[in-house]
Amino acid sequence: EIVLTQSPATVSLSPGERATLSCRASQTVSTFLAWYQQKAGHPPRLLIYDASSRATGIPARFSGTGSGTEFTLTISSLEPEDSAIYYCQQRSMWPSTFGQGTKLEIK
Amino acid sequence: EVQLVESGGGFVLPGESLRLACVASGFSFTSYSMSWVRQAPGKGLEWVSTTRVNNIDKYYADSVKGRFTISRDNSKNTLYLQMNSLRAEDTAVYYCAKDGRAGACDSWGQGTLVTVSS
Numbered sequence: 001e002i003v004l005t006q007s008p009a010t011v012s013l014s015p016g017e018r019a020t021l022s023c024r025a026s027q028t029v030s031t032f033l034a035w036y037q038q039k040a041g042h043p044p045r046l047l048i049y050d051a052s053s054r055a056t057g058i059p060a061r062f063s064g065t066g067s068g069t070e071f072t073l074t075i076s077s078l079e080p081e082d083s084a085i086y087y088c089q090q091r092s093m094w095p096s097t098f099g100q101g102t103k104l105e106i107k
Numbered sequence: 108e109v110q111l112v113e114s115g116g117g118f119v120l121p122g123e124s125l126r127l128a129c130v131a132s133g134f135s136f137t138s139y140s141m142s143w144v145r146q147a148p149g150k151g152l153e154w155v156s157t158t159r160v161n162n163i164d165k166y167y168a169d170s171v172k173g174r175f176t177i178s179r180d181n182s183k184n185t186l187y188l189q190m191n192s193l194r195a196e197d198t199a200v201y202y203c204a205k206d207g208r209a210g211a212c213d214s215w216g217q218g219t220l221v222t223v224s225s
Contacts, residue, residue: 049211091210
């Protein structure tokens with residue numbers, strides 16, 4: 001099973017700042033890596049698929065990079081509504097797996 | 108607009124069974140793989156199972172293999188999850204999700220809560 005490790009566990013930033021979230025895979029997943037945003041009491045929302053492609057309707061301030069085992073989700077200029085938990089998921093190999101999540105707090 | 112509506116959750120005793128359903132609309136159900144993802148209270152996301160369009164190729168998390176069965180009725184635009192031998196650790200909100208490009212889950216239902224407790 002491929003283990004995804006996200007860091008940091010929690011990050012607290014101010015509006016307008018840049019957020020950099022990391023996801024590391026225990027073995028290569030090529031670019032079969034997705035990022036999701038989940039707000040309290042809501043289902044997850046797809047942000048990024050195929051490591052770097054933005055999903056429909058996702059603002060341009062969200063971007064994804066990486067391939068192989070190292071991936072990054074960047075939020076270029078934080079908005080208050082970006083406060084949420086962010087998860088990565090790999091679909092390179094069965095079983096599919098999620099990272100444990102990064103909690104992003106907006107000050 | 109894509110809509111996924113789950114049902115069938117509830118409170119059960121350990122060892123009992125439950126069948127979840129997810130009715131899909133707003134897209135061509137027969138063209139997409141479908142998945143179940145769960146989230147225990149206060150915990151992260153856990154992928155549970157995925158079925159391809161053909162309802163033959165199916166994949167399971169080790170934690171549910173042999174106890175859960177995913178299936179779909181393409182004539183009814185409905186995805187199912189048959190859950191047998193339920194355990195306390197199966198307690199979670201179960202989400203139905205549509206698989207999109209590169210296998211990412213691009214649409215999600217609101218979830219249905221399953222509670223397993225004695």
